[in-house]
Amino acid sequence: MKFGVIVFPGSNCDHDAYHVISKNVGQPVDFIWHRDTDLSPYDAVIIPGGFSYGDYLRAGALARFSPVMNSVKKFADSGRFVLGICNGFQILCEAGLLPGALIRNRDLHFICEHVYVRTETIDSPFTNELTRGNVLRIPIAHAEGNYVCDDATLEELQNEDRIVFRYCDREGNVTPESNPNGARDNIAGICNRGRNVLGLMPHPERACEDLLGSSDGRDIFRSLAATLAAAVV
């Protein structure tokens, strides 16, 4: 099993993701420069957080034209695993790998704080080690995390059980007050129809060690590693 972390100019959570895979998950991982196009050595790639291309035009809009993104599309089409975190989620939406878009937070602030998210489905390679309803405490750090989509897309996401995480309170209640950024239906993370591509605004890679205030994010990487281990056997 091998992981790759894609690095765009302006990515800044690439080392966090690398650290988690190598130290917390204990698996081999490479950095992949955005001009590289060969993803054949990898079973899963992480598109990390940050400010690719300085968020010029729209967050994630320019990164989708990087050479590596064509390979990411093929990689995803072949059923291999793609995890987009924060800016990575924005890039996946801009690239059309996930539906919808992420716009400016409702209250305009850049929000950097721990929030609670509820695990809405365990039918995904990223959450199969969790229990449905599990509340995770994970930080967010974004100005454009307000998920929007049209009614038809929302209905599709709901009916196909593709909303993976929703913002909630400590007890797991999904309420308007627990929605930090105005995201539609409190959506914090969604997956594609093939369920092998996950995008989420919270940063699980910043919540994998107790020293950091929470290790709840580890279960997401543990799920993915367990999925890959099962696939290898």
Next chain:
Amino acid sequence: MKAKVYVNLKSGVLDPQGKAIQHSVELLGFSGISDVRQGKYFEIALDGSVDDSQARESVERIAREVLSNPIIEEYRVEIES
């Protein structure tokens, strides 16, 4: 030849920046402002090797595929000879 592209959020999409600007405008003392929507404006210079209709076709595609996100935004193209 110059192309001008205007990109705006679709009418149903919340524009918190526009709302904040509207609030500031009202603080300045202006009344009767019912809405402010913030958009983007692009000027694209073309080198003259294409005619108006080819230019429009190219710029429309640039506007659709790069400058705007069709999920949340709409665009308008003007060509100036």
